[in-house]
Amino acid sequence: MKAEKKEIQDILVTQDLSIGYKQGKKESLCLLSDVNLTIRRGEMVCLLGPNGAGKSTLMRTIAGIQPPLAGCTLVEGIPIKDRNYKEIAQLLSIVLTERINVGNLTVYHIVSLGRHPYTSWMGKLSNEDNEKIKWALEQVGLLHYANNFINELSDGERQRVMIAKALAQDTPLIMLDEPTAHLDLPNRVEIMRLLHRLARETNKAILLSTHELDLALQAADLIWLMSRNEPVKVGAPEDLVLNGSIEGTFHNKSFNFDRKTGNFIMNYQKKQSIQLLGNDVMGFWTQRALSREGYQVSCEQVGDCCVNLLEDTMEWEVKQNGSTIKCVSIQELLFYLRNSLSKEK
Numbered sequence: 001m002k003a004e005k006k007e008i009q010d011i012l013v014t015q016d017l018s019i020g021y022k023q024g025k026k027e028s029l030c031l032l033s034d035v036n037l038t039i040r041r042g043e044m045v046c047l048l049g050p051n052g053a054g055k056s057t058l059m060r061t062i063a064g065i066q067p068p069l070a071g072c073t074l075v076e077g078i079p080i081k082d083r084n085y086k087e088i089a090q091l092l093s094i095v096l097t098e099r100i101n102v103g104n105l106t107v108y109h110i111v112s113l114g115r116h117p118y119t120s121w122m123g124k125l126s127n128e129d130n131e132k133i134k135w136a137l138e139q140v141g142l143l144h145y146a147n148n149f150i151n152e153l154s155d156g157e158r159q160r161v162m163i164a165k166a167l168a169q170d171t172p173l174i175m176l177d178e179p180t181a182h183l184d185l186p187n188r189v190e191i192m193r194l195l196h197r198l199a200r201e202t203n204k205a206i207l208l209s210t211h212e213l214d215l216a217l218q219a220a221d222l223i224w225l226m227s228r229n230e231p232v233k234v235g236a237p238e239d240l241v242l243n244g245s246i247e248g249t250f251h252n253k254s255f256n257f258d259r260k261t262g263n264f265i266m267n268y269q270k271k272q273s274i275q276l277l278g279n280d281v282m283g284f285w286t287q288r289a290l291s292r293e294g295y296q297v298s299c300e301q302v303g304d305c306c307v308n309l310l311e312d313t314m315e316w317e318v319k320q321n322g323s324t325i326k327c328v329s330i331q332e333l334l335f336y337l338r339n340s341l342s343k344e345k
């Protein structure tokens with residue numbers, strides 16, 4: 001690829017960063033060393049990894065909340081180390097997981113707290129501050145809630161308020177610690193889509209830690225994949241799936257990661273084999289149900305039981321020991337198979 005006219009694109013750079021905990025005067029627990037990572041302008045990066053991999057430690061170290069064991073973090077070329085609170089707050093904003101319980105503050109007031117690094121010690125908001133607050137509320141679609149109290153809002157809306165506060169802080173880097181933690185699926189999707197759009201439209205860098213592998217695979221520009229004592233793997237989500245990194249990191253005897261669909265599939269103990277004829281959507285869900293029931297599903301003839309999908313009528317025909325019956329739902333199919341299996345025993 002040809003290099004085009006180059007403005008500074010790297011918003012966050014970690015230089016030979018070592019993260020961990022001092023455990024005495026000489027001892028330290030080093031979780032990772034020589035971490036060299038970059039986030040560019042307009043990119044959304046998801047930090048993924050199993051429990052205990054060190055995600056929170058890395059986030060805190062990048063943000064300057066925790067000192068590095070070695071190395072440093074630069075935001076727009078400025079080292080975070082040894083900067084005071086106000087200086088750091090102009091370089092990066094952080095959205096934490098904790099539920100916000102400040103019921104007596106309005107949405108506008110909370111978002112206005114994002115302007116603190118820029119206001120005088122009295123905290124008086126200038127016209128520019130007020131414009132930035134309104135713009136931030138508009139970005140997350142909550143301008144009409146500006147005068148509502150925060151406890152009048154749903155969890156999803158509260159999370160958007162905190163994102164607006166980070167936007168009002170107007171930093172090149174926004175960091176979020178598990179931003180979808182307390183939300184239902186539509187709100188989780190909404191927050192990820194919002195963050196992705198904001199990264200693109202505002203040209204900021206967004207770094208978030210998450211356990212939502214499926215959402216991260218769909219929404220992230222880049223994934224930082226952490227596992228204990230291994231170098232961080234970096235790549236587009238699809239590259240990390242194709243090269244087996246996702247599968248390797250989340251390897252577990254209870255489930256498998258299916259590279260074709262990006263889903264985790266639970267492993268069930270297989271009791272016996274069954275033939276399934278038919279494919280498509282009905283076949284996919286029937287296969288899933290049969291696997292859960294403990295069947296090894298095959299399209300070949302195996303044993304004496306066969307399930308034939310009648311897609312036109314949405315029925316399941318079961319041929320077993322010379323007899324044929326029809327079921328009108330997967331629930332009925334499983335009920336029949338369970339009973340016929342217990343009669344055989």
Ligand SMILES: Nc1ncnc2c1ncn2[C@@H]1O[C@H](COP(=O)(O)OP(=O)(O)OP(=O)(O)O)[C@@H](O)[C@H]1O
Binds near residue numbers: 049052057
């Ligand atoms: N204050 C501390 N002192 C010493 N060790 C710590 C401290 N905090 C965390 N650790 C250890 O560092 C390791 C990484 O913890 P961390 O919380 O960064 O992982 P994580 O990937 O964020 O985990 P999770 O997904 O469960 O939130 C863990 O083994 C943990 O026990």
